[in-house]
Amino acid sequence: MSDDELQLFSEERVSNDGNDSEDMDEELITPQKLLQRIESAWMNEKHSPDILPFQGEMVDLMLGQLAHMEENLEAIDRNDFRKITHKMELERIRFIVASYLRCRLQKLEEFTQHILTEERKRPPDKKRLSDAEVKFAEDFFESVERHFQLLALRHIPPNQDDITKRIVRPNLMSNVFFRVVKSCGTVVNTNDEEVELLEDSQHMLPYQLISDLIIKGDIQLI
Amino acid sequence: MFDYSRSCCDTYHCGSIHKIRELILNIISQSEDLRAVLEEINVAFQENHQAALQYQETRDKTIFPMIGYRHALLQRNVRCALAYLYNRLLKLKEVRWHLGPTLSADVKEALTEPEIQWFNNYSKLLANYMMSYPNGINLTANIKPPKSLYIEVKCLADHGKLELESGEVILLQKDSIHYLPSSECEQLIRQGILEHIIN
Amino acid sequence: MFVQDLRQEFYNLLIGKRVIIIANSDVDSIVASKILQSLFRNEQIIFTFVPIMGVKGLKRTFDDNKNDCNIFLLINCGGCLDLIDLLAPEENIFFFVCDSHRPLDLCNIYSDSQVRILGDPKDEEEIPQFDEIFQESENEDSEDDENSDIFDGDDPESRPSTNIEKFEKRMKKNREKREWEKKRDRILFNYSQNSYYTRSSALVFFELAWQMSKDSLDLLWWAIVGVTEQLLMGKRESSTYTLETQKIQSHVTRLNTKMNGGGSTHTSIRITYENDLYLALYRHWSIRESIQNSVYSACKMKLWTLNGKKKLNELLVEMGLPLSQANQQFNSMDLLLKNDFYQMIEKTSEKYNMNEIIYGSFTLQYGYKNRFSAADYVYAMIALMEQIEYNRTAESCFLEALESVSRNKKMLLETGIEKAKVLLDAVFKQVKTSLEMQQVFSAGPFLYLILQEENILFSSPYGLSMLAKFILNGYIATSRKRRVRELPLIVAIPVDSSREINLMVGIPPIGDDVKNLFGKAFETAAIKSNSAVSQDFFDTNVIQIKQADCPKFIDALTVIMLR
Structure with a gap:
């Protein structure tokens, strides 16, 4: 969003939800930053083979913003060309949010078993899925298994099907392009070379070696 | 695990596997063939079972290759059968994402009853997920990044009246051209009723 | 308003x-x-x-x-x-x-x-004044007053004189009213007698775009196609066409420079105004076929006769064009011959009495290969619009023609050109048959030709009109009588044998006067002869009529036009 648009709608300071407890610092971010964060989360999600932590708060905030901006737009005269540009912007943002959520759903559907088992292993503060996503994944898994049972597995001797053989795992060693946002030391790559991650440099490395850096936010997949 | 000798290759068994490979590419249900495959699995298992018992009696190691072969055959059949079913499910998923939560009659014909139930269940799962956001969010819309707010579309078939968000009512008749907001047309374009005209 | x-x-x-x-x-x-x-x-x-x-x-x-x-x-x-x-x-x-x-x-x-x-x-030409056509009926009120006065009279002495005066007044008013009505009918008749065309709508909209500074070469080209269609179909006189093209030329120069900056590359889009030939589609056809199937050249040399064919060969020889080249596609001809073709025609046109084969027209160029004249577009679109077969509605043909005008749908345009060749070919063959078998008759005030067989290519207004124009020119070229030069022509062809319906079109005599009186004439003839006629098209000179009613319709028409 351009700065002009920020002026058109009141420059709101958007706050986190969960601001019930007073000891938590309210993190105020502008709509512009919010969009940037959502865009980077979207890019990361699209390019990484594994599922990343869910930016639920961002999504909720963004959806709230979209609804709010739509209300404002209703008030403007239909023929104003600014309305058209704003509407286009809204459509684009909606597309980004929808694409982000869809990408995650696709990963859930493809790597259901793997993601669920990994998720269960993780401690509560490092969870990557939202509650709704967990429910979706579990229900989906169950429905597919039930389907297989119904149509095939019940007709054959029970111990011939090894469910563990059917787990689909993402290729965590697949290479990804990324750009370094904040310099964070060195990484040893598969050829046993040391790669120094300086700010604003771009590299291509296997995902697994740098996955924690993505989550921390020090690098951005492109 | 087992080494099996290549000399004992039963042509009857090989035939079914080829057929299964063809079917994976086709959504038309060939349930008889699926049943045939499952039958094979059972038969092979029975034979292996017999052979194992036989081994226990005779300790004759020469039957090992055959057992090993049948085991591999079994596993492979299971895998192919499940792969076939799974691919059909993937196609059904595509149908849900592209065309919406209702199945048209010609698609229904090609599906078995459990598949139709799976489809409805999946629709429900998806809907629950989408509703978990405030005001619900429709993830099946906005599949492509929007190029412009309004697009020109040609109507390919009579579709009666369409009401826009702004209140206007458009009569969609075959061979007429309209200029409408792109968000309202997306669904109809995917259904094949409207065609996007690119200039 | x-x-x-x-x-x-x-x-x-x-x-x-x-x-x-x-x-x-x-x-x-x-x-x-x-x-x-x-x-x-x-x-x-x-x-x-x-x-x-x-x-x-x-x-x-x-x-x-x-x-x-x-x-x-x-x-x-x-x-x-x-x-x-x-x-x-x-x-x-x-x-x-x-x-x-x-x-x-x-x-x-x-x-x-x-x-x-x-x-x-x-x-607009001479629109009648409002008062001459519409009149409020105030007369009736005053008449009633007069009537009631007669019975109300108090004064017995003045009654007889006022009665007579009132009676005379009323007679006078009635007479005036009748005269006014007669005058109105005459004015209406003169006004609506002839149907004709005015400026192309495409040009009107182009000028609107120009006013709003939203014009472009594409829009200008479309306007040019609209104007050219009016010339080719005989809807407007060539003098008016020349005037319009002069105005268009200024747009052309302005937009050419605007779009291409200073230097233009070969691939940029460009419109040029140049002298072109009245040879239909000659850039996309072989020379021989193009000369044969174009109205002007064919009728001047009478190419449906043996003599004509010989003349054509002579012409080609004089131009220095080998027969093998003349029978090839224009684009595959030798480069030198292609470039000189225009000059060759110019030189030889006088000898063969084809002085007016040259006219000013516009050509569109974009990319290396694409060069179309406005006439090419017109013919292609006509062919696309009228290829109504059993599984294609008129509307979808229309939409296809609409699509073909965009530059990125060149394939459609080329399909249209191929179809147009088929159409022009068929027209020529039909002309040859009809003239050889002398199927054109004179009914006195007009000529007529009634075809017996259905032909899908002539079952629509454009196709039949093109055929009629060709036949009229051809007939006049072959006929010795002086009088026929001033006669209009009617052509009828069956279009639906099951329901026995004919399509009939009437065109004005050759020459520059494009006023067509058949619209009104058809209407009157239909009423007079009690024929089943449907004048549904917006071009009133095209009607649908029941086959059985054709003879008496033509008789009625003869009577009307003799007056």
Whole structure:
């Protein structure tokens, strides 16, 4: 969003939800930053083979913003060309949010078993899925298994099907392009070379070696 | 695990596997063939079972290759059968994402009853997920990044009246051209009723 | 009423609203709609576009949409009919009419605000004054007063004289009224007797785009195609065409420089005005076929006769064009011959009495390979529009022709050119047959030709009109009588054998006068002879008539036109 648009709608300071407890610092971010964060989360999600932590708060905030901006737009005269540009912007943002959520759903559907088992292993503060996503994944898994049972597995001797053989795992060693946002030391790559991650440099490395850096936010997949 | 000798290759068994490979590419249900495959699995298992018992009696190691072969055959059949079913499910998923939560009659014909139930269940799962956001969010819309707010579309078939968000009512008749907001047309374009005209 | 400032009183009124565009099935309205659509896209004006073939289609579309939308834009249709009477619209519905057909219906001209005609009343020919046509009936009230006075008279002495005076007054009023009515009928008859065409609608919309600085070479090209169609189909005189092209030329130079900056590359789009030949599609055909199938050249050399063929060979020899080259596609000819072709024709045209084979026309060039003249576009679009087969409706053909005008749909245009070749070929063959078998008869005031067999290519207005024009020129070329030069021609062909319907078209005599009196004549003849006739097309010189009624219809027509 351009700065002009920020002026058109009141420059709101958007706050986190969960601001019930007073000891938590309210993190105020502008709509512009919010969009940037959502865009980077979207890019990361699209390019990484594994599922990343869910930016639920961002999504909720963004959806709230979209609804709010739509209300404002209703008030403007239909023929104003600014309305058209704003509407286009809204459509684009909606597309980004929808694409982000869809990408995650696709990963859930493809790597259901793997993601669920990994998720269960993780401690509560490092969870990557939202509650709704967990429910979706579990229900989906169950429905597919039930389907297989119904149509095939019940007709054959029970111990011939090894469910563990059917787990689909993402290729965590697949290479990804990324750009370094904040310099964070060195990484040893598969050829046993040391790669120094300086700010604003771009590299291509296997995902697994740098996955924690993505989550921390020090690098951005492109 | 087992080494099996290549000399004992039963042509009857090989035939079914080829057929299964063809079917994976086709959504038309060939349930008889699926049943045939499952039958094979059972038969092979029975034979292996017999052979194992036989081994226990005779300790004759020469039957090992055959057992090993049948085991591999079994596993492979299971895998192919499940792969076939799974691919059909993937196609059904595509149908849900592209065309919406209702199945048209010609698609229904090609599906078995459990598949139709799976489809409805999946629709429900998806809907629950989408509703978990405030005001619900429709993830099946906005599949492509929007190029412009309004697009020109040609109507390919009579579709009666369409009401826009702004209140206007458009009569969609075959061979007429309209200029409408792109968000309202997306669904109809995917259904094949409207065609996007690119200039 | 007339709307002169198109921008303020037409375009600006549409912004933010929804419009229904109804367009007639002709080339001019196709290109006009294309220009309009691109203008509307700029302002996000929501529109629905429906093509129609005739009056019934107009009524049907109106009825379908009248509840949902209150602004209708009619292109090349509806101007000559009383719209309010025909469609019975509600008070809140408006019509904008851009119709190149004339004469406009007087009720439309004098409508208060419901029917708005895009154009300048000063350009119109002699519109009768309002008072001469419409008169409020005040006479009847005063008559009643007079009658009641007769029985109310108090004064017995003055009664007899006032009675006579009143009686005389009444007689005088009746006489005046009758005279006024006779004058009105005469004026109406003169006004609507001849049908003709005015400026191309495409050009009107182009000028609107120009006013709003939204014009481009594409839009200009479409306007050029519309204007060229009017010339080729004999809808306007060549002198008017020349005047229009002069105005267009200034647009061409302005836009060429604007689009291409200073230096133009070979691949950029460019329109050039040059002297071109009246040889149909010659850049996409072989020379021989093009000369043979073009009206002007074929009739001057009488190419359907053996002599004619010999003459053609002579011409080719004189031009220095080997036969093998002449029979090849133009594009595959030797480069030198291709470049010299135009000069060769120019030199030899005088000897073969083809002085008017040259006319000023526009050519479109883009990319290395694409070079089309406006006439090519016209023929291609006609062929695309009229290829109505059993599984293709007229509307989808119209839409295909509409698509073919865009530059990125070149394949469609080339298909159209191929189909046009088939059409022109068929026209020539039919002309040859009809002239050899002497099927053209004279009914006195006009010539007529009645074909017996169905032919899908001539079953639509354009195809049949092209055939009629060719036949008329050919007949006059072969006939020795002087009188036939001034006769118009009627051609009829069966189009639906199961229902025994003929399509009939009447064209004016050759020459530059393009006023066509068949519209009114057909109407009157139909009434007089009690024939089953349907004058559904917006070009009133084309009608559908029952086969059995043809003879008596022609008799009635003869009687009318002898007067």
